[in-house]
Amino acid sequence: MTPRSRIFATFCAALVFLRAPASAGQADFNDVGKCMAIALQNGHFARQPFSRLSSRFLENYLKALDPGKLFFTRQDIDRFEQSYGESLDDLLLKGECMTAASDISRTFGLRVAARVEEAGRLLAAPPFDFTQDESIPASRKDATWPRDESQAMILWRQQVKEALLAEILRREAAVPGQESATGEKSPGEKLAARYRRVLADVEADSAPAKVASTFLSSVAQAFDPHTDYMNTRDVELFNEDMRNEINGIGVGIRADPNGATLIRSVVRNGPADRQGSLQPGDRVIAIDPDGEGPRESLDILFMGSDRVAELIRGSAGTPVTLSVEPATGAPGAATISILRGQVPVEESLASAQLIRVKGDSGERKLGLITLPSFYRDFEKSRTACSLDVEKLLLRLKGEAIDGLLIDLRGNGGGSLTEVERMTGFFTRPSPVVQVKDGYGKIAVLESTADDPLYGGPLVVLTDRGSASASEIFAAALQDDNRAVIVGEAATFGKGTVQVIKDLGSSMPFFTARSGAGALRLTVQKFYRPSGLSTQNRGVIPDIVLPGPGDGRERGESDLDFALGPDRIALAPAFHPLDRNRLFIPELARKSAARVAASRDFTYLLEDAQRLKQFIATNRVSLNLERRREEIGANAATAKERDEERRVRFAGMAAADGEHLSIDSFTLADLAGGAALRQAAPEPLPEKDLLSGPALPWPGGLDPQKREAIAVLGDLIDATGRAI
Structure with missing residues (x-):
């Protein structure tokens, strides 16, 4: 097996769970533990x-x-x-x-x-x-x-x-x-x-x-934060997530302070939407996960959202019955029975926007592709993010875009196969990532496209939630000097590779193995073409922006027993482009001036400092009046911000109306031949210590996205002058 095919097989194994041969009886977890211990001892990358x-x-x-x-x-x-x-x-x-x-x-x-x-x-x-x-x-x-x-x-x-x-x-x-x-x-x-x-x-x-x-x-x-035991339900959910296929009723939920579970949203065309009774704002107080089956309705008051979601999700075609207090405030609880089914997950697929910016020299067209994960269905080979991004990119190219922004914020990773192919959309044949196993053997994966699909100015937007495959993609383009990386101080920092090992199939043949589960095992580390590891350190953007995650401990380096960073040699035959073509010093200087003048970025910096101080102090008062004073001070600050934003956002919206036009389209729009449609405003993010403002971001552009678009504009200008 060649190094390339071996790595491909490794990642396929990481994404597809092979069911154990049928065996009567529930597995003895003593036997499962022994099987898992042997696999950890013999197979973990670190050989501890x-x-x-x-x-x-x-x-x-x-x-x-x-x-x-x-x-x-x-x-x-x-x-x-x-x-x-x-x-x-x-x-x-x-x-x-x-x-x-x-x-x-x-x-x-x-x-x-x-x-x-x-x-x-x-x-x-x-x-x-x-x-x-x-x-x-x-x-x-x-x-x-x-x-x-x-x-x-x-x-x-x-x-x-x-x-x-x-x-x-x-x-x-x-x-x-x-x-x-x-x-x-x-x-x-x-x-x-x-x-x-x-x-x-x-x-x-x-x-x-x-x-x-x-x-x-x-x-x-x-052994490390990403090595884990997975019970049979964990495996099912993992495979559903990788396929972007969820079997449930199609609702968004969150915990309500009163103890119930609040229906936050109902997915359009999902099972609950088609049934018609459940509405946003309804409060679920009990669930019968078997519908009219053998289990009685379970009281879910003050039950965690993860556990509630587990009760709601299930096999397509099976019923689930909810006891619901209507949002209307009507007395009593209604009983609503819904047949589970496949939930449309359009919001978790790639999507795009065409942004028209009017200036003194005419109209400029910018493309924006948002990619929530590097998804791929290895079983059916019909769903793959690279295929979806290719369609969106071709549509944007048809509009003759002057530059492209790829938003990878919150993208936790996925299939390396998709990263490899997607990187080829923007580069000539070049190393994408190096992978080292526990024996020190190194393989290099390269993009194989003869010609890039898009060769114009490119910016990639990241945050602390960009992890794993997202970091490979951003690092490959950064090392090749093909794109300007913009975002929070660093990405997550996950530089390890896992496979899913079916424990049942590894147990003795005549041993009961039903419900044995699986082991997610770290077997490799990946490295950038430059030889640097993203493990713990993440990808450091070329242009750093304040972000909502500043001040929090939410990276790989904050996790217990995380493997350390290291480096290997430069990938063979790696010849990056001229970094001067990205004009980083000029772009960084202009961005820093805009960030310093931005009230929204100032608010983020203030919140981060307040959060750091709170974490460092690590005290909560039990004095009622003092807590009221703290809440009052936060409320006053939030109100002051809201009032300032109300005036400023009105001015920004008016300016956007004259100089900015944003049209959105999804994969469904492309399939149906729909025309471009005006983008909907994006909600403001929730704040940890201060209540968020009540106004949507002007133009549907949060501060990081707006600044990334400005950086892309600067890159287009600088590139044009250099030609």
């Missing part, structure tokens, strides 16, 4: 000694169960370390790991039950005193375990007090009359119900399969 990782396995499992260090005590931890701290590796390889996993899980359930019982007692007693000068850590990630149950209950009392204070403040900020319309219970009653839901979730997670899933994931993730 398995025998030295036992304490890390334990640390990860405890963190997965109790990340805030509120339930276990130091006494518990000492017992776990004495019993399992140096033996989990042996227990895994001997096929005896579930005894330890179940013991720790059982202890966790007892501690949660005790905390919930105490919460009920506290909330039924006279109210807390919120006049004291008291505070607690905002995050207990780096805190120590409470010494014993006595100290744990003191910490727990503070947590309950803070949760009750937050509920009181939330209600003070609610729209007048909303509470009576929704029939909310008192803050204490609502909080008690929430804690009961926590206990119910923990009890549900004590089932053997759930315990095994959490424990085996903790073991796998001790």
Whole structure:
């Protein structure tokens, strides 16, 4: 097998799960753990000694169960370390790991039950005193375990007090009359119900399969953040995501402060939209995932959105029944039954815009392609982002565009095959990425297109959410000096390659293997054509812009046990273009002047600084008046910004009306021969500390996109002068 075909097969394996041969009976998770341990020991890229990782396995499992260090005590931890701290590796390889996993899980359930019982007692007693000068850590990630149950209950009392204070403040900020319309219970009653839901979730997670899933994931993730155990449902969802194919009812959901799950949106032409009863704003309070099947309706109050989504999604053609409080405020809950089906995912496919900019020298046409992921269906070979981008690019070329912007913000990656082909749209035959395996062997993948599909000025927009395949694409174009990269300080920094290993097929032939799941295993690292690794460091843009992600810990380097960066030699036969053709110093100077003059970028910098200070301080006050003052100060700042933006946005909209025209088109529009249509405004992003303004971005262009368009205009001008 050639290096090229070997890498192609590797990435196919990473995207397609091959089902294990049928075998009667549920797999014994002791056997699954042994099989996974052998695969980790023999196949992980880093070749870490398995025998030295036992304490890390334990640390990860405890963190997965109790990340805030509120339930276990130091006494518990000492017992776990004495019993399992140096033996989990042996227990895994001997096929005896579930005894330890179940013991720790059982202890966790007892501690949660005790905390919930105490919460009920506290909330039924006279109210807390919120006049004291008291505070607690905002995050207990780096805190120590409470010494014993006595100290744990003191910490727990503070947590309950803070949760009750937050509920009181939330209600003070609610729209007048909303509470009576929704029939909310008192803050204490609502909080008690929430804690009961926590206990119910923990009890549900004590089932053997759930315990095994959490424990085996903790073991796998001790090797690196992207190595993971996947249960059978995880695998199904993974394959659906890669195919851009979702089986459900077609709704967007989010947690409602009252405990219900709010229907945020209904996907057009999806199963719920066709059924017609469910509307945005409705609140789901219970779900029967089997429709009229054997399971009763499950109360989902204060259930996490991920768990709710799991109940809603399912095989096409199967029913799901929802108990819904209508958004109209009508009394009682309606029962709505919907047949699941394939949900249209147009918003997750590539799309494009044609931007006409009028200036003194005439009209300039700019193309914008937005790519949410590098998707590909390896099974049917009908869905591939490179095919979609090619169609959009040809349509834009038909409009004689002067420059192109590719928006990869939030693009978490996908298929390397698609990256390889897409890079060829913009370059001559050239190295795209180098891949090294655990034995040190290096293969180079190249774009093979004879001639680029588009050879004009090119800008790529990234952010901290651009990861993996997105980083390969951006880095290849940056190393080749083919495009100007614009965006937040760095991309995510995922420079590793995973394959999906079916554990059931690796188990002994006569062993029960149903539900064994799979192992997502890191087997390679990728490197830029220049030899640099994007691992941890990401891709550093040529022109850095302030972004909503500034101030947050949300990159690869912030994850536990992330592999480190390194570098290898320059790819053979790599001859980049002349970097002077990109005019980076000139473009950066002009961009910096615009950013410095932008109020919106100034707001982002202020928010980032405030967030950094909050994280560094790591304290939350339990004094009611002080919290009111903090909320009031934030509200005043948000109001001041809204008022300033209202005036400024009106002026920007008027100027856009004279000088800017934006038309959008999707793949469906191309297939149906639809004409270009005016772009819809984009919503403003949510803020962490300050409420976002109520106005849409002028022209539907957020600050980063607007600035990237300006950089593209500068590149076109500079390129024109150089000809």
